[in-house]
Amino acid sequence: MTKRVPTVSDYVRRQWNDHRTGLRYGDLELTHHQVAAGAAARAALLAELLPRGVEPHLGVLLDNTPEFPLWLSAAALAGAAVAGINPTRRGPELARDILHTECRVLVTGPARRPLLDGLDLPGVRVLVTGTEEYETLLAPYAGAEPGEATVGPVDPSRRLLLYFTSGSTGAPKAAICTQGRLAAAGESLAAHFRLGPEDVHYICMPLFHGNAVIANWAPALATGAAVALRDRFSASGFLDDVRAHGATYFTYVGRAVQYLLATPARPDDRDHRLRAGFGTEAGAADADRFAERFGVRLTEGYGSSEGGAAIQRTPGTPRGAIGRAAPGGDLAVVDPETGRECERARFDPAGRLLNGGAAIGELVNRAPNPFEGYWRNPPADAERRRGGWYWTGDLFFRDADGFLYFAARTDDRIRVDSENLAAAMIEDILARWECVTGVAVYAVPDPVTGDQVMAALSLREGVSFDPAAFLEFLTSQRDLGTKMAPRFVRVVERLPVTATNKVRRGVLREQGFWSPGPVWHRPTPTAPYRLLTPQDVSALRPG
Secondary structure (H helix, E strand, O other): OOOOOOOHHHHHHOOOOOOOEEEEEOOEEEEHHHHHHHHHHHHHHHHHHOOOOOOOEEEEEOOOOOHHHHHHHHHHHHOOEEEEOOOOOOHHHHHHHHHHOOOOEEEEOOOOHHHHOOOOOOOOEEEEOOOHHHHHHHHHHOOOOOOOOOOOOOOOOOEEEEEEEOOOOOOOEEEEEEHHHHHHHHHHHHHHOOOOOOOEEEEOOOOOOHHHHHHHHHHHHHHOOEEEEOOOOOOOOHHHHHHHHOOOEEEEEHHHHHHHHHOOOOOOOOOOOOOEEEEEOOOHHHHHHHHHHHOOOEEEOEOOOOOOOOEEOOOOOOOOOOEEEOOOOOEEEEOOOOOOEOOOOOEOOOOOEOOHHHHOEEEEEOOOOOOOOEOOOHHHHHHHOHHHOEEEEEEEEEOOOOOEEEEEEHHHOEEEOOEEEOHHHHHHHHOOOOOEEEEEEEEEEOOOOOEEEEEEEEEOOOOOOOHHHHHHHHHHOOOOOOOOOOOEEEEEOOOOEOOOOOEOHHHHHHHOOOOOOOEEEOOOOOOOOEEOOHHHHHHHOOO
8 A cells, every 4th residue: 555645734633632831932831732723724714815816825024923833724724835035035035036926815913014125016915923813813713624625635635835036146045845845854853863752942043944844843744753943043042942842853954063162161051952954054063063062063055045965974974074875865066168077076185185176066966756846937947957867056075985075166166277176075174173163165266277275264252363373273274275265364353154154155156355355465376465465456457
């Protein structure tokens, strides 16, 4: 007999009559049953508000308040789809996201409602949570039960998420995720981390992004675990929250880990129940520091809202590697122009990549994969699915044993003297310097041809940049290749980040070495660092 494919709606309905704690938010606690009842009431209201004959889409413009998972659950019950709206978008860009995803209902709160002032949103009904009008709208549906109100069939192929993923150019793309794919992702991650109903999932990454929903909320639903919400990530409030809620699992991005490591160490840093952290872009040096200080091993993964390729860490994964292809994947590192597989990476005894020019390429998945496309964006679909493969847009290299190492986004490619360099490897090395709290490495144009390596560094409080000490540190790193040392160093108070705490390298590339601010420069690979002058900029800037 064929096993029935579960849906997210199944998981929500399963919460009915479960009176264990299901959601925590500050001092508020809701049982699983209360969550299911709240979702059923919102599903009934949604079914009433959505016009017939339109796409059953609603937008959610909220911080991580209880209303966000309640509306996610409501959409699952009703057979509708949620578009997570990024609150850092403004004006026409914000309106474009809402209208592009054809949202007929938009749920926001008093804190985000002013973002909509002056926007032309024809046909969009705006609901403002926490208001008397909102409570009056919900009141008639207080007795609704899961499954009573739907706007269409509820099955594994039903769209549930339209989550924006930023692209290299143009407007963000809305990746589609169905109920079946999200349920499967939740089950897979729960099994991988051995999560169960007694765990507490701490959600501090924004719920409008796939990291929090796919890698944290979905596994909690799959196992019947409780979730604990934080409006927005707070490094200073992280441990207090984790202790107060008894959290055992969380997700992260690399910059958030750096913020946590930058907080003052305390004797009770290991006094908590956390046992697992899962995320992306935390370098090996930061992961080691996190484990040493907090007693929690971070597990780097690779995946995306699109679901086209996934890498899982397995026993024996070397330091710096992410892992091997997840079950069902046929991942390869290929030359993006020819499609031919790149050479396997070779390292010297110090761990330096010896053949970056031949080993670094784009990661592709040649197997059938669950990528479900972008909403109303055929050109982006075609770009991802070239030649029957899924092209990730990310640069990797693979060692002789098949372990995959992240090098950079394709937009962050660095090519020095005809050799491809892995920005992620350089960042991991620079992060070892005890003076830094954050590192970003990126390419700036060489005045003759190709690129030069530039690094932006944020320093620990009270520390000034010492060029001689930095150069001494670089010289002592045996795995730093001769072309990997930054030619330019910009010292910043804070690295520019997105709403999901990912470093905005595009902003740094645009600033280059020519924008105002303290930039240090090595005129030659053997020279000491010195402050860049306007005359230097004129001589070095191409064109």
